[in-house]
Amino acid sequence: MGSKASKAKNKVKNGGVQSATAGSTPPSSRDPSARGGSQNSRRNSLDREQTLKNVRKVQDVYEMKSVLGTGGYAVVWGAVHKRTRQEYAIKVMKATSSSNPNDDEVSVDEIRNEIEVMKRIEHPNIVHVREYFVQNGKFYIVMGWLKGGELLDALLDLGNYTEQDAKVIARQLLEALSYMHVNNVIHRDLKLENLLLARPNDISSVVIADFGLARKAVNARQVFTTQCGTPSYVAPEILLGQSYTPAVDVWSMGVILYTLLIGSFPYAHSDQQTLFRIICSGKFQTSQPEWEQIGPEVKDLLRGLLCVDVKERLTAADALNHAWFTADNDASSKNLKASRARLHTFADSMKLQVKTFEPGTFLVRQGELGHEVYLIREGTCDVTVANANGSVSKVATRGKGDFIGEMAVSSEDGDAAAKPRTASVRAVDFVSATVLSKADMQWAVDHDYSLEGEIRSVIEARRAELDDASHRGGNEYSPDGGGGGADALGDGVAAMELE
Numbered sequence: 001m002g003s004k005a006s007k008a009k010n011k012v013k014n015g016g017v018q019s020a021t022a023g024s025t026p027p028s029s030r031d032p033s034a035r036g037g038s039q040n041s042r043r044n045s046l047d048r049e050q051t052l053k054n055v056r057k058v059q060d061v062y063e064m065k066s067v068l069g070t071g072g073y074a075v076v077w078g079a080v081h082k083r084t085r086q087e088y089a090i091k092v093m094k095a096t097s098s099s100n101p102n103d104d105e106v107s108v109d110e111i112r113n114e115i116e117v118m119k120r121i122e123h124p125n126i127v128h129v130r131e132y133f134v135q136n137g138k139f140y141i142v143m144g145w146l147k148g149g150e151l152l153d154a155l156l157d158l159g160n161y162t163e164q165d166a167k168v169i170a171r172q173l174l175e176a177l178s179y180m181h182v183n184n185v186i187h188r189d190l191k192l193e194n195l196l197l198a199r200p201n202d203i204s205s206v207v208i209a210d211f212g213l214a215r216k217a218v219n220a221r222q223v224f225t226t227q228c229g230t231p232s233y234v235a236p237e238i239l240l241g242q243s244y245t246p247a248v249d250v251w252s253m254g255v256i257l258y259t260l261l262i263g264s265f266p267y268a269h270s271d272q273q274t275l276f277r278i279i280c281s282g283k284f285q286t287s288q289p290e291w292e293q294i295g296p297e298v299k300d301l302l303r304g305l306l307c308v309d310v311k312e313r314l315t316a317a318d319a320l321n322h323a324w325f326t327a328d329n330d331a332s333s334k335n336l337k338a339s340r341a342r343l344h345t346f347a348d349s350m351k352l353q354v355k356t357f358e359p360g361t362f363l364v365r366q367g368e369l370g371h372e373v374y375l376i377r378e379g380t381c382d383v384t385v386a387n388a389n390g391s392v393s394k395v396a397t398r399g400k401g402d403f404i405g406e407m408a409v410s411s412e413d414g415d416a417a418a419k420p421r422t423a424s425v426r427a428v429d430f431v432s433a434t435v436l437s438k439a440d441m442q443w444a445v446d447h448d449y450s451l452e453g454e455i456r457s458v459i460e461a462r463r464a465e466l467d468d469a470s471h472r473g474g475n476e477y478s479p480d481g482g483g484g485g486a487d488a489l490g491d492g493v494a495a496m497e498l499e
Contacts, residue, residue, distance in 0.1 A: 052119050058133040058140040062090060066401025067375060068145075070436070073106040073212075078145060078401065088130065091141040110212065111139045117214045121185055125176035127196075127209045148197025151206055152347050155260070158203075161340040163294055163331035165203060166260045169195075171325060172206045173253055177316035181246040184217040186224065190252035191233045192259060217246075231272060232265045236280040236308050247310050250319070254305030261298065262290045263342025266306060282308035290339045295331060297324040354434055357427040364405050364425040372435055374404040379431030384424050395423065404433065 054061065062079040068089055069076045077090045095108040118129045133140040148154060151169070155161060173195070180187065189210065198205035213228050223243040229235070235251035237244045258266040266284030269275040284306055285291075291299075301324045304314040314322070354377065357363055363374055366386050376399060383396040383404075398404055404425050 052115070052129065052131055054131045054133050056133070057135060058090070061133075062088065062142070064090065066399075067403065068401065070375065079142075087145045089143050089145040091139075091143065093139045093141070094137060095139060106212075114211050114214065115139075115141065117185060117216050118211050120216060121180060121183060123176055123179045125172045125206055125208060126180070127207055127211070144198075146196045146198050146207060146209075148200045148202060148205060150193070151195040151197055151203070152192050152343065154197055154201055154203060156340070156344055156347060157201060158340075161336045163261065163298065163334035163336060166257065166336070167298075167324065167331055168203055169206055169260060170253075170257050171320070172204070173208065173256065174316045174319050176208050177246075177249050177253060178320060181249070181316055184220060184222070186215050186217065186246045187211065187249050187252075188213040188215065188224075188228055189230060189233075190249050190256065191230050192256055195256075231275060232267060234279070236282065237310060239276045239280055245310070247313050247315070250305055250313055250316055253316070253319075254302055257298075257305065258284065258302055259343075259346065261294050261302075261336065261339060262288055263336075263339035263346060264288070266302075280308070282306065290336070290342065293334060293336065293338065295324075295329075295334060297322070297327060297329075298331075300324075354432060357431040357433070359427055359429050361427045361431075362424060363427065363431070363433065364421050364423070366421050366424040368421050372405060374433035375436060376400055376402050376404060377432040377434060379433075380428045381425045381431060382428055384426065385422075386424070392424075397428075398425065 060082075062081055065078045065080060067075060068078045074091045074093045077092060079088050079090045080086070081088060093106060093111055095106055095111050098107060115129060115132055118127065122128055128144060130142045130144070132142060155165070158165065173190075177187075177190075187208065189212070190208065194208060194210040196207045196209050197203065198207055215224060217224075223245055225243050227238055227241065229238055229248070229252075233252040233255045235244065235248040238248055255266055262285075264285075267275060267279045268285070269278055284302075301314075301319065301322045304312075304322070305319060307313040319325075355374070357379075363381060366384075378400060380397060380399040381404060382394055383398060384392050384394050386392050405421065
């Protein structure tokens with residue numbers, strides 16, 4: 001998952017859309033059935049379905065290392081298999097038993113549907129599930145660890161960005177869509193935020209992630225009616241309340257390709273209802289100077305992908321046979337420098353705030369009210385507690401993938417006032433951290449089983465120190481003082497312990 005954290009499910013309902021992503025996801029392996037299939041491959045697929053659930057405890061099989069990303073319902077951890085030492089990403093989701101979940105909740109049925117869809121498809125450009133665990137009301141979905149991060153971030157890091165680069169990306173996405181649609185799977189939420197890279201800075205390793213809204217059709221003739229998606233990517237037929245097919249994914253693919261080439265959405269307006277009317281008209285923007293920089297072949301392809309008439313809209317397979325892909329012409333000479341500059345602005349609008357701290361700077365000060373939480377991207381920090389006698393004790397070190405400031409967030413206090421920080425956190429070297437609000441952090445605490453054990457170990461160590469000091473007759477700590485004795489640390493920390 002990358003750095004973006006959204007808060008609601010992608011739903012188009014009663015004319016309004018609420019958008020989100022479910023978090024980072026990983027690479028996949030090539031599916032034998034993609035080459036036509038056989039009895040053996042079908043038998044292997046069936047065997048895999050029967051053995052995908054692991055009945056052991058996830059902690060017995062994997063070492064949870066650090067947080068890789070956050071999303072609408074999930075925290076994604078980097079983990080190592082204890083026996084093989086192979087690295088994986090584990091997506092942790094807490095499910096509600098309600099049959100009618102709120103917009104900020106995900107049901108057991110929804111998670112099981114996501115697993116059901118993902119376990120049936122294997123393709124190099126589609127996220128692949130290895131196994132999953134269910135324990136204490138949480139699902140732990142094990143996937144390959146994508147090292148490349150978000151596609152959009154990688155594009156912005158390229159030294160030179162051309163139409164040929166966009167072609168490399170588009171071909172992979174269309175091949176994945178073609179495979180999915182042949183296998184009667186519809187994604188329904190294809191967007192740039194859901195595109196990751198298996199390898200750093202390698203745009204030939206694009207992977208489609210987040211199958212939370214995906215569905216497996218009974219057959220190729222089945223249509224769907226649920227209104228869902230993300231506003232700027234959603235197809236006209238969904239907005240119009242019509243039944244729809246996998247063609248909605250092709251429309252979203254058109255939006256993605258246009259954005260990669262031009263640096264902005266083809267349909268845009270600050271008012272959502274006006275945006276929906278523009279989308280349904282099918283008239284995308286062609287007045288930007290960037291439009292004149294791309295070739296006639298890709299312009300024709302975009303018109304075929306962003307065609308309002310579903311019967312006339314290209315399929316993924318049709319698009320792969322378009323002249324933009326089949327003609328013997330290299331688009332490397334078409335530099336998209338201006339489009340890339342616009343992509344920077346586009347990417348910044350989707351990101352959470354990131355702060356940087358110089359060595360010695362405090363991220364968090366003990367005693368201050370906590371309103372924000374930081375997820376460290378780079379660098380290390382020391383966690384310290386001020387004692388009653390004025391001395392300071394170091395209690396922990398935090399680094400990449402760790403949360404800072406969660407001590408002031410309770411899993412039960414809802415909208416209650418922020419709590420005072422129970423410790424200080426100071427940057428040891430240059431630190432870059434994503435800023436999360438208390439609301440953003442709430443579900444992270446709910447999903448993070450490791451915080452409980454880690455915090456309790458700190459409490460136990462501090463109380464042992466207090467007991468030792470008491471036996472010696474010393475006054476290093478004062479249980480009644482506000483300076484950070486064991487009670488001052490323990491009470492604050494206990495507020496965020498998990499049930």
